[in-house]
Amino acid sequence: MSGTFVGMPAFPKAAHEAVHDDTLRGNLRHATHTIRDKRARAVDELADFALLREAGKQIKDHTLRHLDRYLVQLEESVTAAGGTVHWAADADEANRIVADLVKATGQSEVVKVKSMATQEIGLNEALEAEGIAAYETDLAELIVQLGHDRPSHILVPAIHRNRGEIRDIFAREMGSWGRPAPDGLADSPAELAEAARLHLREKFLRAKVGISGANFMVAETGTLVVLESEGNGRMCLTLPETLISVVGIEKIVPTWRDLEVFLQTLPRSSTAERMNPYTTTWTGTTDGDGPTTFHLVLLDNGRTDTLADTVGRQALRCIRCSACLNVCPVYERAGGHAYGSVYPGPIGAILSPQLRGTASEIDASLPYASSLCGACYDVCPVAIDIPEVLVHLRERVVQGGEVTSGGAKVRLKPAKGHAAERAAMRAAGWAFARPAALRAGQRFASRTRRLHPRKLPGPGKAWSASRELPKVPAESFRDWWQRTNGGTTGKSPNSGTSGKGGAAK
Amino acid sequence: MSSRDLILGRVRQALVDVPGDEATYEQAVSRDYLRVHGSLSTAETVDLLAENLADYRAIVHRSDPGGLPALLARLLGARGEPGARRVLVPPGLPAHWLDAADATPVPDEAGHTAHELDEVDSVVTGCAVAIAETGTLVLDGSPDQGRRRITLIPDHHICVVRVPDQVVSSVPEALERLDPARPLTWISGPSATSDIELDRVEGVHGPRTLEVVLLSEG
Ligand code: SF4
Numbered sequence: 001m002s003g004t005f006v007g008m009p010a011f012p013k014a015a016h017e018a019v020h021d022d023t024l025r026g027n028l029r030h031a032t033h034t035i036r037d038k039r040a041r042a043v044d045e046l047a048d049f050a051l052l053r054e055a056g057k058q059i060k061d062h063t064l065r066h067l068d069r070y071l072v073q074l075e076e077s078v079t080a081a082g083g084t085v086h087w088a089a090d091a092d093e094a095n096r097i098v099a100d101l102v103k104a105t106g107q108s109e110v111v112k113v114k115s116m117a118t119q120e121i122g123l124n125e126a127l128e129a130e131g132i133a134a135y136e137t138d139l140a141e142l143i144v145q146l147g148h149d150r151p152s153h154i155l156v157p158a159i160h161r162n163r164g165e166i167r168d169i170f171a172r173e174m175g176s177w178g179r180p181a182p183d184g185l186a187d188s189p190a191e192l193a194e195a196a197r198l199h200l201r202e203k204f205l206r207a208k209v210g211i212s213g214a215n216f217m218v219a220e221t222g223t224l225v226v227l228e229s230e231g232n233g234r235m236c237l238t239l240p241e242t243l244i245s246v247v248g249i250e251k252i253v254p255t256w257r258d259l260e261v262f263l264q265t266l267p268r269s270s271t272a273e274r275m276n277p278y279t280t281t282w283t284g285t286t287d288g289d290g291p292t293t294f295h296l297v298l299l300d301n302g303r304t305d306t307l308a309d310t311v312g313r314q315a316l317r318c319i320r321c322s323a324c325l326n327v328c329p330v331y332e333r334a335g336g337h338a339y340g341s342v343y344p345g346p347i348g349a350i351l352s353p354q355l356r357g358t359a360s361e362i363d364a365s366l367p368y369a370s371s372l373c374g375a376c377y378d379v380c381p382v383a384i385d386i387p388e389v390l391v392h393l394r395e396r397v398v399q400g401g402e403v404t405s406g407g408a409k410v411r412l413k414p415a416k417g418h419a420a421e422r423a424a425m426r427a428a429g430w431a432f433a434r435p436a437a438l439r440a441g442q443r444f445a446s447r448t449r450r451l452h453p454r455k456l457p458g459p460g461k462a463w464s465a466s467r468e469l470p471k472v473p474a475e476s477f478r479d480w481w482q483r484t485n486g487g488t489t490g491k492s493p494n495s496g497t498s499g500k501g502g503a504a505k
Numbered sequence: 506m507s508s509r510d511l512i513l514g515r516v517r518q519a520l521v522d523v524p525g526d527e528a529t530y531e532q533a534v535s536r537d538y539l540r541v542h543g544s545l546s547t548a549e550t551v552d553l554l555a556e557n558l559a560d561y562r563a564i565v566h567r568s569d570p571g572g573l574p575a576l577l578a579r580l581l582g583a584r585g586e587p588g589a590r591r592v593l594v595p596p597g598l599p600a601h602w603l604d605a606a607d608a609t610p611v612p613d614e615a616g617h618t619a620h621e622l623d624e625v626d627s628v629v630t631g632c633a634v635a636i637a638e639t640g641t642l643v644l645d646g647s648p649d650q651g652r653r654r655i656t657l658i659p660d661h662h663i664c665v666v667r668v669p670d671q672v673v674s675s676v677p678e679a680l681e682r683l684d685p686a687r688p689l690t691w692i693s694g695p696s697a698t699s700d701i702e703l704d705r706v707e708g709v710h711g712p713r714t715l716e717v718v719l720l721s722e723g
Pocket of ligand 1: 320321376381383
């Protein structure tokens with residue numbers, strides 16, 4: 001994955017620093033609480049949200065289970081529509097393909113739409129090494145790039161910066177990348193956005209090559225879809241002569257109609273809006289409208305290894321809405337950088353160790369970066385059971401076992417330095433043997449409540465040393481609801497047989 | 506081995522657990538979610554569109570064919586001190602719509618550079634479909650809407666929606682009407698960002714002002 005994060009300390013170490021950074025924690029708390037409340041209202045507006053969520057899960061699961069077929073179909077449709085499809089097994093190959101395509105245009109600069117996939121492969125750094133300047137055009141990505149910084153949130157990558165810091169970064173850095181910030185720039189969001197508009201516009205208007213990711217690719221039609229807010233995406237997708245999209249192979253949906261599910265669930269889960277301000281769809285190239293050359297780079301980079309894990313593969317359903325970050329008590333305190341990956345928060349904790357393997361210290365520690373409270377599962381618009389995958393990955397880290405790495409089956413040794421977890425996991429071993437008990441993390445957490453230490457062992461120690469571990473409720477809401485039939489039996493949540501019964505459901 | 510074969514081989518290897526007689530796509534996905542939320546009359550659907558457009562800071566006007574040229578002249582005239590001077594028009598926009606306006610119509614031509622488009626003050630277009638539940642306009646590049654870039658570069662966009670013909674209630678109804686082979690632009694309110702402390706600011710790159718005219722048959 002991205003060289004950007006090489007040398008990152010393991011999660012607990014980085015988190016330990018973050019929880020002592022008052023600005024960061026203040027910014028994060030404000031941001032995550034604001035957006036999570038708004039999201040709840042946006043979701044409540046749709047009476048059938050639960051059904052849309054289920055359909056989204058089913059569409060993605062079906063696609064993943066027949067991914068070979070849909071990849072071939074997508075390739076045919078994109079090609080028929082005038083695009084060229086490339087396949088990249090890993091980050092290096094994807095970067096090489098993109099660099100060669102850019103060089104073939106004779107250009108030495110490109111404009112970029114915010115994209116997780118290109119961050120994951122470290123494309124900007126790879127292009128720079130080839131003498132190609134890649135300009136991020138999303139406002140938050142611009143803040144991150146000008147600040148020589150790393151993104152810390154999927155949706156709002158500069159969430160860790162406040163307006164004063166952003167003003168300083170713009171005033172200091174814009175001049176060396178292009179049009180300088182206006183003199184006497186103030187720190188109101190409106191003035192900062194205006195400075196970004198002027199700075200970026202000169203780049204958009206002269207750009208010959210645009211680089212993007214995609215939120216969805218439709219196998220049936222070869223259509224790519226990008227959702228955004230600012231219009232920088234539209235600029236990059238329509239003004240250049242050449243468009244190169246780097247997209248993970250899991251982003252396929254089978255049919256045009258499937259978009260009806262995700263265009264309803266994604267904006268509401270992500271920015272808490274009924275619809276994001278701009279969505280662009282394109283199918284190959286169109287005469288006279290938009291780029292005349294279109295390249296699609298299909299990226300594996302650990303995705304097929306993830307697909308091989310029958311428990312972990314559900315992480316590939318992710319549509320990168322970031323709702324799980326905003327409800328996560330660990331993310332809220334630790335911040336995105338602590339995860340040492342472009343994918344922070346709960347999804348990062350299960351995706352990164354699968355894409356990269358669990359050999360490094362940071363990746364081995366990520367499955368522990370959670371309290372297993374289950375809030376991430378509850379908000380996920382494609383119902384990824386993140387707690388289930390976390391527990392599964394902990395088991396892998398602690399006990400080792402068979403995994404797929406680079407397409408080959410390998411036997412993983414138990415991670416070194418995890419003796420404490422091994423002991424903790426052995427104690428909780430009874431639960432692993434009962435898959436039904438793992439169906440929802442909060443239920444698992446409730447049942448193993450007595451086993452929960454007040455302080456985390458091993459790599460969790462540093463994190464929990466500065467935090468009280470969240471208390472696990474005696475019984476999950478879901479269990480209470482089922483047991484009491486929604487409260488109609490009159491039992492209080494705390495009475496009765498907490499933690500017992502229902503485990504086999 | 507090509508990377509294509511390598512990746513497809515890995516995918517197939519990863520999916521050995523998937524039984525050969527798995528449910529088909531049609532069986533695998535339950536479509537029991539709603540096609541439309543609520544049951545509104547045609548007039549109520551148009552009202553909902555107006556309400557949701559305004560909620561995302563678009564400025565909504567209503568007109569009929571007789572009143573449209575005067576309305577457009579007024580809206581363009583209200584731009585800045587001298588009013589909009591140069592107005593971009595897609596090739597299929599009814600010419601008489603701008604009859605009453607002072608501004609010079611600039612036809613969208615393939616030869617225009619992005620810099621030239623940056624010189625215009627406003628753009629006036631039609632619309633393919635408008636979605637009431639989300640307050641969304643969809644442009645599909647038809648002659649009255651023009652290429653994607655003309656509604657992106659100018660700072661002021663006036664979009665004329667024929668009601669109720671071009672209005673649907675929901676996202677599923679909109680997708681059904683749209684042709685995926687065309688390049689589509691979905692617009693919900695003017696350009697916006699929430700990247701700075703999650704404060705919403707209108708207009709980073711796209712038009713900062715979006716005006717929508719709901720044009721009834723009259
Ligand atoms: S895991 Fe679910 S909630 Fe988290 S970003 Fe992905 S889709 Fe959104």
